[in-house]
Structures are given as C-alpha cells and as structure tokens.
Amino acid sequence: MATENKSSLRKIVTASAPFNNPAADLVVRTSDRTQFHVVKAVLAVASPVFADMFSVAVNLPSETDSPSDYNEGTPILNVTESSGTMDTLLRLCYPVDNPEASSDDIDAIIDILAAGKKYEIEVAQTWCMSALKNFVSASHPDHSKFRIFVVAYQWGFEDLMLFVAKCLLTNSMADILSMSIPELTKVDARMFQRLWAYRQKCEIAVIRQAAIDLWLGKWKRPWAPLWIKGISVCRCKQVKVPVFVSENNRIDLFPKVWLCEFLDDVKTAVRARFCLLGQELSTNVEYALRRALPKVAKCSECSSGGRRELRIFAEGLTLAMQQSIDLIDSSKFKFKRKLAQASTL
Numbered sequence: 001m002a003t004e005n006k007s008s009l010r011k012i013v014t015a016s017a018p019f020n021n022p023a024a025d026l027v028v029r030t031s032d033r034t035q036f037h038v039v040k041a042v043l044a045v046a047s048p049v050f051a052d053m054f055s056v057a058v059n060l061p062s063e064t065d066s067p068s069d070y071n072e073g074t075p076i077l078n079v080t081e082s083s084g085t086m087d088t089l090l091r092l093c094y095p096v097d098n099p100e101a102s103s104d105d106i107d108a109i110i111d112i113l114a115a116g117k118k119y120e121i122e123v124a125q126t127w128c129m130s131a132l133k134n135f136v137s138a139s140h141p142d143h144s145k146f147r148i149f150v151v152a153y154q155w156g157f158e159d160l161m162l163f164v165a166k167c168l169l170t171n172s173m174a175d176i177l178s179m180s181i182p183e184l185t186k187v188d189a190r191m192f193q194r195l196w197a198y199r200q201k202c203e204i205a206v207i208r209q210a211a212i213d214l215w216l217g218k219w220k221r222p223w224a225p226l227w228i229k230g231i232s233v234c235r236c237k238q239v240k241v242p243v244f245v246s247e248n249n250r251i252d253l254f255p256k257v258w259l260c261e262f263l264d265d266v267k268t269a270v271r272a273r274f275c276l277l278g279q280e281l282s283t284n285v286e287y288a289l290r291r292a293l294p295k296v297a298k299c300s301e302c303s304s305g306g307r308r309e310l311r312i313f314a315e316g317l318t319l320a321m322q323q324s325i326d327l328i329d330s331s332k333f334k335f336k337r338k339l340a341q342a343s344t345l
Contacts, residue, residue: 015034018094024038025040025075026039026040027076027077028079029078032083036086042095045093046121088108089121098127106132106148110151112124113129117155129159132152133163136163136167142171143179143180148164162198202328206281210263216253220243220251223313225305229253231254235301238254240254261292265291269285289310292310293310
C-alpha cells in the first residue's frame with residue numbers, strides 16, 4: 001500500500017519525442033507516471049489488442065467521466081508497464097528507427113517480451129527474440145541462458161527454446177538442474193522432461209556419427225590406410241565390414257582395429273561428458289585421438305600416413321557430429337508439440 005501511495009504521488013512527466021506531440025489522440029500513462037502521447041491508429045495497426053480496445057473506447061470526455069481519465073481532453077490509458085518498457089515497445093510500433101537492445105540488461109528485454117506478448121505486438125516479440133539470441137550467443141553466465149530457455153518455454157517460443165537448448169549442450173544436465181532462477185517457480189516438470197529428451201536425441205545422433213558402418217556406407221570406397229578393400233599387408237589387425245553399393249552389389253571393406261577403437265573412445269567420451277557443442281564436442285574427439293595416435297605409430301607401414309589421415313578423419317567426424325545436432329534442431333524435434341503453454345508470466 002505504501003508503494004502504491006508513493007507511486008501515485010510521483011510527478012507526472014512527458015515522454016521524449018516522438019511521444020510528446022500534443023496533437024496525439026491518446027495518452028498512455030505507465031506505472032511510473034510517464035505519459036506517452038500517441039496516435040491510436042498507429043497502435044491499432046501494430047496490436048490487435050489495442051485495436052479491439054479502441055473499437056469500444058469512448059473518444060470524447062463526458063460530464064460523468066473523472067478528470068483523471070483525461071489529459072487536457074485527451075483520453076488516458078493506464079498500463080502496468082514501466083516507462084522504459086513502454087518506450088521501447090512504442091518505438092517498435094512507430095515508423096522510427098528500432099531501438100538498440102542492451103546486451104547486458106536481460107530483465108529489460110524479458111519485460112518487453114512480456115508486454116509484446118500481452119498486446120500481441122508481433123514486431124516486438126521478434127525484436128526481443130533476436131535480442132535474446134544475441135544475449136545467449138555472447139559470453140554471459142550459463143544460468144542467464146537457462147533463464148531465457150525457461151522464459152521461452154513459458155511463452156511457447158519454440159524457435160528460441162531450440163536455440164537456447166542447443167547452446168546449453170555445453171553444460172551437463174546436472175549443471176542445469178543446479179541453476180537457480182526465479183522463473184522456475186512458474187514452470188512444471190514437463191519443461192525438464194522435454195529438455196532431457198532433446199539432449200538424448202542429440203546424444204544418439206552424435207554417437208551414431210561414430211559408427212564405422214556409417215562412414216563406410218558414406219564413402220563406399222577405400223580410404224587408405226584407415227580402411228581398404230582387402231587384407232592389409234601391414235601388421236595392423238582389421239575388421240571385415242560389408243557395404244552394399246546397391247541392392248544386389250556388396251563389397252567388403254576392412255577398417256583397421258585402431259580406427260574402430262578410436263570411434264569407440266569417441267562414443268565413450270560423449271557418454272561420459274554429455275557436453276555436445278563447440279569446444280566441448282571437439283574435446284571429446286581430441287581425447288580419443290590422443291589415445292589412438294600411439295597405436296597407429298606402432299605400425300611402420302601406417303605410422304606416417306595413418307596419423308595424418310586419422311587427424312583429417314577426426315576433423316570430418318567433429319563436423320559431422322555438429323551437423324547432426326543441427327538436423328535435429330530443424331526437423332526431428334519440436335518443443336511446441338509437447339511443451340504446451342502450461343504457465344504464464
């Protein structure tokens with residue numbers, strides 16, 4: 001109550017241009033008593049909510065109206081948003097340059113997103129999602145990124161959820177579960193279930209790229225000395241893998257055992273770390289490569305060329321793993337099907 005009284009006693013101020021035009025036909029008054037002089041027609045075009053509101057609003061004051069409902073004959077619309085939020089929101093509606101989003105003020109962006117959703121202003125929602133994606137891509141604490149994921153879940157922004165979920169692959173699920181953010185009180189367990197399901201799909205896709213039969217099936221031709229057609233003249237052990245060139249045409253390729261063990265080590269590292277993005281993903285492959293190179297060096301025939309080709313193969317494997325995650329983002333996983341808008345801000 002004391003806060004409300006203090007707010008009501010605060011001096012009314014007029015917003016800066018272009019929201020200080022006395023010829024405007026509506027005054028929007030914010031929670032901190034800043035008045036924005038706006039043109040209703042502009043807001044009605046940008047917001048279906050405002051359009052519906054204006055369709056039933058009384059434009060001219062009558063004798064029964066309270067003087068506080070008007071500003072020198074212009075109707076006043078009181079809103080719960082702050083002046084900072086409303087200023088950005090209105091600039092996004094008006095034919096002026098879009099404001100620049102602060103890369104550090106996540107609270108302000110979330111407030112604008114909530115207002116954009118409330119008034120169904122699509123351009124504001126798009127602007128906010130772009131700003132939040134830039135925030136996630138920058139070097140900010142991981143708990144802030146997870147907070148954006150939770151907010152996106154609350155509002156049902158599927159693209160933003162997928163974007164942040166992918167960025168959170170640099171963290172283990174245990175790390176994510178230990179993050180404390182205020183919005184967690186407003187979501188249910190389904191959010192964590194779907195995030196976990198997405199991460200499992202990513203893990204399966206990444207590990208699948210480390211299957212020897214997949215690579216042999218892609219190439220369908222020898223890549224010496226990693227695998228050849230026939231038995232090697234060197235002392236390295238080999239494994240026979242059939243590859244179908246066509247429905248009735250099969251060839252046998254013989255990968256070296258050290259290559260198969262390298263791929264097994266990659267799978268083990270991915271399962272153990274469960275951090276599947278960027279540098280973390282490269283670290284998993286590097287770990288397996290460090291274990292494999294001494295094995296290749298033991299063979300005089302494979303030592304030089306084998307180590308070189310294995311490094312090239314490892315680079316291609318890392319890229320293929322990353323691309324497999326991108327494919328899940330675009331086609332194999334949709335948050336929106338399961339993540340119904342169970343809660344709101």
